[in-house]
Amino acid sequence: MDRPYRMFTLMGSVIVVAFIGLVYLSIQEQKAWDAFASTHECKATGRIAGYSTYGYYNGKYQTYWVPSKTVYKCNDGIEYTR
Numbered sequence: 001m002d003r004p005y006r007m008f009t010l011m012g013s014v015i016v017v018a019f020i021g022l023v024y025l026s027i028q029e030q031k032a033w034d035a036f037a038s039t040h041e042c043k044a045t046g047r048i049a050g051y052s053t054y055g056y057y058n059g060k061y062q063t064y065w066v067p068s069k070t071v072y073k074c075n076d077g078i079e080y081t082r
Contacts, residue, residue, distance in 0.1 A: 033082065037072065042080065046071035 036042070050068040054061055072080045 037074070040074040040076055042072040042074040044070050045073045045079070048081070 048069040048071065050066055052063055052065050054063045056062075069081050072082065074080060
């Protein structure tokens, strides 16, 4: 193998491993929330709709999307937003 091909393969492998790691961490975070919500008897009480907004960054205006969120009320008296 020539050097550029090895570098391309290495970079691709790093990207794939990083992606798999992020998916794994996301799944673990969801499992932790599910366990917490079950223990604290959390119930969905509301929903915040997603929206788009814009801001000035690096010398230009950009549009951003803020995803929808659900509000949960738990038996500890605290409202959590996810």
